[in-house]
Amino acid sequence: MPTERKPESHRLPRTVVPIRYDLRIEPDLSSGVFAGEETIEVTVREPVKEIVLNAAELWIQEVAIRSHEGGTCHGIVAPDRGEERARLLFQDTLRPGPWQLSLKFNGSLSDKLRGFYRSTVKRSPATDPSPPAGGSEEPGTGVLAVTQFEATDARRAFPCWDEPDLKAVFQVTLIVEEGLTAISNARVVGEDRLPGTGKKAVRFAPTIKMPTYLVAFVVGQLESTPETRVGGTPIRIWCVPGKTHLTGFAQQVAAFSLGFFEDYYGMPYPGDKLDLIAIPDFAFGAMENLGAITFRETALLVDERAATHAERERVADVVAHEIAHMWFGDLVTMAWWNGLWLNEAFATFMEMLAVDAWKPEWERWVSFGVSRAAALQVDGLAASRPIEFEVVAPKDAEAMFDVLTYEKGGAVLRMLEQYLGPPRFRDGVRRYLADHQFGNAETTDLWRALGETAGQPIPAVMDDWIFRPGYPMVTIRGDPGGRTLWFSQRRFTYLPGEASVPELWQVPITFRVRTPGGSTSLRLLLSASEQRVDLPEPADCVVANEGGYGFYRVRYAADLLEKLLERPLDLLTPMERFNLVNDGWAATLAGLDPIGAYLDLTSRFREETDPNVWTVLLGSFASLHRVILPGDRRLLENLVRDRLGPAVARLGWDPRPGERDLLRQLRGDVLRGLGTLGNDAAVQMEARDRYARYRDDPSATDPNVVAALIAILAHSGEEGEYTEFLGRFKTAPTPQEEQRYLYALAGFRQAGLLRRTLDLTVSGEVRTQDAPYLVRSLLMNVQARELAWQFVKEHWDSMERRYPQGAFRKMCEGVTALATPELEADVREFFGARDVWLGGRTLEQYLEQLRVAVAFREREAANLTTYLSRF
Ligand SMILES: [Zn+2]
Numbered sequence: 001m002p003t004e005r006k007p008e009s010h011r012l013p014r015t016v017v018p019i020r021y022d023l024r025i026e027p028d029l030s031s032g033v034f035a036g037e038e039t040i041e042v043t044v045r046e047p048v049k050e051i052v053l054n055a056a057e058l059w060i061q062e063v064a065i066r067s068h069e070g071g072t073c074h075g076i077v078a079p080d081r082g083e084e085r086a087r088l089l090f091q092d093t094l095r096p097g098p099w100q101l102s103l104k105f106n107g108s109l110s111d112k113l114r115g116f117y118r119s120t121v122k123r124s125p126a127t128d129p130s131p132p133a134g135g136s137e138e139p140g141t142g143v144l145a146v147t148q149f150e151a152t153d154a155r156r157a158f159p160c161w162d163e164p165d166l167k168a169v170f171q172v173t174l175i176v177e178e179g180l181t182a183i184s185n186a187r188v189v190g191e192d193r194l195p196g197t198g199k200k201a202v203r204f205a206p207t208i209k210m211p212t213y214l215v216a217f218v219v220g221q222l223e224s225t226p227e228t229r230v231g232g233t234p235i236r237i238w239c240v241p242g243k244t245h246l247t248g249f250a251q252q253v254a255a256f257s258l259g260f261f262e263d264y265y266g267m268p269y270p271g272d273k274l275d276l277i278a279i280p281d282f283a284f285g286a287m288e289n290l291g292a293i294t295f296r297e298t299a300l301l302v303d304e305r306a307a308t309h310a311e312r313e314r315v316a317d318v319v320a321h322e323i324a325h326m327w328f329g330d331l332v333t334m335a336w337w338n339g340l341w342l343n344e345a346f347a348t349f350m351e352m353l354a355v356d357a358w359k360p361e362w363e364r365w366v367s368f369g370v371s372r373a374a375a376l377q378v379d380g381l382a383a384s385r386p387i388e389f390e391v392v393a394p395k396d397a398e399a400m401f402d403v404l405t406y407e408k409g410g411a412v413l414r415m416l417e418q419y420l421g422p423p424r425f426r427d428g429v430r431r432y433l434a435d436h437q438f439g440n441a442e443t444t445d446l447w448r449a450l451g452e453t454a455g456q457p458i459p460a461v462m463d464d465w466i467f468r469p470g471y472p473m474v475t476i477r478g479d480p481g482g483r484t485l486w487f488s489q490r491r492f493t494y495l496p497g498e499a500s501v502p503e504l505w506q507v508p509i510t511f512r513v514r515t516p517g518g519s520t521s522l523r524l525l526l527s528a529s530e531q532r533v534d535l536p537e538p539a540d541c542v543v544a545n546e547g548g549y550g551f552y553r554v555r556y557a558a559d560l561l562e563k564l565l566e567r568p569l570d571l572l573t574p575m576e577r578f579n580l581v582n583d584g585w586a587a588t589l590a591g592l593d594p595i596g597a598y599l600d601l602t603s604r605f606r607e608e609t610d611p612n613v614w615t616v617l618l619g620s621f622a623s624l625h626r627v628i629l630p631g632d633r634r635l636l637e638n639l640v641r642d643r644l645g646p647a648v649a650r651l652g653w654d655p656r657p658g659e660r661d662l663l664r665q666l667r668g669d670v671l672r673g674l675g676t677l678g679n680d681a682a683v684q685m686e687a688r689d690r691y692a693r694y695r696d697d698p699s700a701t702d703p704n705v706v707a708a709l710i711a712i713l714a715h716s717g718e719e720g721e722y723t724e725f726l727g728r729f730k731t732a733p734t735p736q737e738e739q740r741y742l743y744a745l746a747g748f749r750q751a752g753l754l755r756r757t758l759d760l761t762v763s764g765e766v767r768t769q770d771a772p773y774l775v776r777s778l779l780m781n782v783q784a785r786e787l788a789w790q791f792v793k794e795h796w797d798s799m800e801r802r803y804p805q806g807a808f809r810k811m812c813e814g815v816t817a818l819a820t821p822e823l824e825a826d827v828r829e830f831f832g833a834r835d836v837w838l839g840g841r842t843l844e845q846y847l848e849q850l851r852v853a854v855a856f857r858e859r860e861a862a863n864l865t866t867y868l869s870r871f
Contacts, residue, residue: 058157116146119281151397177198250301271330298315300319332433345410362661474507482540489507591855648670652667710741743773757774789818
C-alpha cells in the first residue's frame with residue numbers, strides 16, 4: 001500500500017522535472033544588469049496546475065508552456081522569496097508528458113561574488129592604455145561578469161530546478177558586446193553579429209547531463225593561451241589582458257592532470273573542451289564547472305621562476321583538484337548535499353595522487369601530513385562533527401566546506417586506499433564511475449563498488465570514520481621481553497570528555513617492529529578497546545602508524561618511546577617523524593604530557609631536513625607565543641633560536657646549484673622562523689641588506705628566501721618598510737607577490753601601522769576575496785590581536801554584509817588566537833550577546849579551540865617559565 005509522504009519543504013516537488021534548458025542570457029556590464037530567456041523541456045509526471053522551481057532575486061515577466069501537440073498555456077508567477085522559489089500557475093491542468101516551458105526574466109549582477117556577479121579588473125596604464133570595452137565606472141578599470149553557483153546560487157541567474165539530482169542538458173547562448181569574450185561549459189558552435197546593436201550572440205554546444213550548480217558563464221575582456229591538446233580535448237588558460245605570461249605553469253599541470261585522470265578513471269574526459277579561467281574576484285579557491293573551471297588568480301596564474309615552492313604547489317594542487325572533479329562530481333554527481341563531503345574529499349585525494357605523480361620529488365603525500373594534522377586538530381574537539389551528516393536545507397551544507405570535509409575526508413580515503421591496496425581501490429572507483437555516469441550516487445554506492453572489487457565489507461570499516469565525529473588515540477605498550485604488544489584505543493579530545501560509553505573505531509593499523517634480524521611490517525585491524533599482538537621474535541623497537549597514513553594519534557608507553565628515540569631519527573620516514581612531533585604536541589595541549597617533555601622532544605629535531613616536520617615545530621612555537629606570559633617572551637625567542645639556529649647555519653641564505661625544491665622551501669621557512677618567532681637581530685639585519693639587493697636585482701635571490709625576507713622585514717620594520725610594502729602590494733606584477741606584500745602588512749608590530757592595515761580591510765582598497773583573510777592574519781599576530789579584535793567588534797556588521805560568507809567564516813577563526821583569559825572572556829561575551837551563525841558547529845569549534853589554548857596557558861604557564869629560564 002502506498003504511504004503518504006509528507007512533502008519535504010526543502011525539496012522541490014518531482015511532479016515536473018527538467019530535461020533540457022535552452023538559455024539565452026544578455027548581461028550589460030556597464031549597468032550591472034542582465035536579461036534572460038529560457039525554454040526548458042520538461043516532463044510532467046502527473047496532472048498539475050502549477051510548476052514549482054527555484055528563483056531568487058529575479059524578476060520573471062513572461063511564462064508560457066507549450067504541449068507536444070502545439071497548444072500554449074500562459075501562466076502567472078507567484079514568487080516565494082523566503083524559499084527562493086517561484087510557483088508558476090496555469091489556468092488549465094497540464095497533462096503528463098513532454099512540455100516546453102518558456103520564461104523571460106531580468107536580474108542584477110551581484111557584488112557578493114555569488115550567483116551571476118561582477119568582478120572588477122584593475123588595469124595598469126602601462127600595459128593597457130585602451131579603454132575597456134566592457135564598460136566601466138572609472139577610467140582604468142574593466143568589468144567581468146562571472147558565475148559562481150555552488151551550492152544553490154544558479155537560481156540567482158535563471159529560474160531552474162536547483163537541486164543536484166535534477167540533472168539536465170544545457171544549451172547556452174550569451175549575447176555580449178562584440179569586443180568581449182564569452183565562455184560557457186561547452187565549445188562555441190557559432191557567433192552571430194546582431195546588426196545595429198554592437199553585439200553578438202555566442203552559441204555554445206549542448207552539455208552532457210549535469211546539475212545546475214555546474215553551469216558557468218564568463219563574459220569580459222579576456223586573453224588565452226593557444227590550445228594544447230590532450231587526447232582530443234583542447235585546453236586553454238584564460239586571464240584578464242596582460243597576464244598570459246603567467247599561464248605556462250598551469251597549462252603544464254592541466255595537461256598532465258587531464259591525461260593522468262583519463263588513465264586512472266579509465267574513461268575519457270566528459271566535456272568537449274577544457275577552459276581554466278582566472279577571475280580577479282573569487283570567493284573560493286576555484287570552482288569545477290564542467291569545461292569552464294574558474295579560479296582565483298593566485299590559484300592559476302604564477303610566474304614559475306619568481307614563486308616559492310608553496311605558491312607553485314598551490315597552483316598545481318588546485319588545478320589537479322578541479323580537473324579530478326570533471327568525473328567525480330560532474331559526470332557522477334552527489335544525489336543531495338549530504339554527499340558534498342565525498343565530492344570534495346575525493347577530489348582532494350585525487351589532487352594529491354596526480355601532483356605526486358607529476359612531481360614525485362615534491363613528496364606531496366608527506367606535505368599532505370600538514371593538512372591531515374589540521375583535520376586532526378578540529379576533529380579533536382568535542383564540537384567536531386561527523387564527515388557526513390543529514391542535510392535537510394541546502395544551507396546546512398555550507399558548513400561542509402571545511403577541513404573535515406576536504407582534509408579529514410581525503411585522509412580517510414587515503415587510509416582506505418592504503419588498506420585495500422591502490423590498484424583495487426582504483427578498480428572500485430572505475431566501477432563506481434562506470435555504473436553511475438551522467439547520473440547521481442550516494443556514498444554507499446562508492447563503498448559498494450569498492451567492496452565488490454576488493455571482496456571486503458567496506459561499510460563496516462568506513463562507517464565509524466564517516467558517520468561519527470572524532471578519531472581514536474591508539475596507545476601501545478609492550479612486555480619487558482619485547483614479545484607482546486598491546487594496542488588500545490580511546491577517543492582523543494583536547495578537553496576532558498564526558499563520553500559515558502567507550503567509543504571504538506575499526507582502526508586499520510600498520511606498524512613496524514625492529515628486531516635484531518631486521519624490520520618487519522605488520523597489520524592489525526584494531527576493533528576492540530584493547531588487542532594483544534604476539535610477535536614472532538622479540539622487538540627492540542616499534543613504529544606505529546607506519547608510513548603515517550592512519551587518521552589517528554599514537555601514544556607510546558614511556559619505555560617504547562625511549563627505545564624509539566635512542567635510535568637515529570632518520571630511521572623514521574619524514575611522515576613518521578612528522579607524526580611523532582605532531583602527536584606529541586597534541587598530547588601536550590591535551591594535558592597528557594607536560595610541556596617540558598615536548599620541548600625536550602623538539603631539541604632532537606635540530607638536524608631535521610623535512611620542511612613539513614619543521615611546519616609542525618614552527619606551528620607549536622607560534623602557538624606558545626600566543627599563550628606565553630609577556631615577560632617570558634624573550635626567553636621563548638631564545639629557545640626558538642636554539643632550535644632553529646643549526647638548521648639556518650647548515651642551509652645558509654643561498655641555494656646550492658641543483659638543490660631540491662623542498663630544501664629551498666625549508667631554507668625560507670627556517671629563516672622566516674628565526675627572524676620572526678626567534679626575533680634574531682643578526683638575521684633581521686642580514687634580511688634588510690638582502691632585501692635591498694633584491695630590489696636592485698630580483699633575479700639574484702631565491703623566491704623562497706624573498707618571501708621570508710618580506711615577513712622578517714615586516715616583523716622588524718617600521719614606517720619605511722610599511723610604505724614600501726603597501727606600494728608594492730598595489731603594483732605587484734604577479735598574484736603571488738601581491739599576496740606576500742598584502743599579508744606582510746598584518747605582520748608589523750607598531751600600533752599605528754597595524755591600524756592602517758585594519759582600515760584597508762574595510763576601505764575597499766583590498767578586495768573582499770582577500771580582506772577577511774587579512775583580518776584573520778591580524779587576529780593571529782600577537783602584537784596586533786587586541787587592536788584587531790576591537791576593530792572587528794566595531795565593524796562586525798559591515799564586514800558581515802560585505803565579505804563573502806565562507807571567507808567571513810574563515811576570518812572568525814582568528815579568534816582562536818586571542819589566548820588570554822581576558823580576551824577569551826571578551827570573545828565569549830561578544831558572541832553570547834548576538835545571534836551569530838557561521839554554519840554548522842563552526843563557532844563552537846572556534847570557541848573550544850580558544851578554550852584549549854587558554855586552559856593550556858593556565859595549566860602550563862608557570863612550568864613554561866621554569867623550563868625557559870635556562871635559555
Ligand atoms: Zn572541490
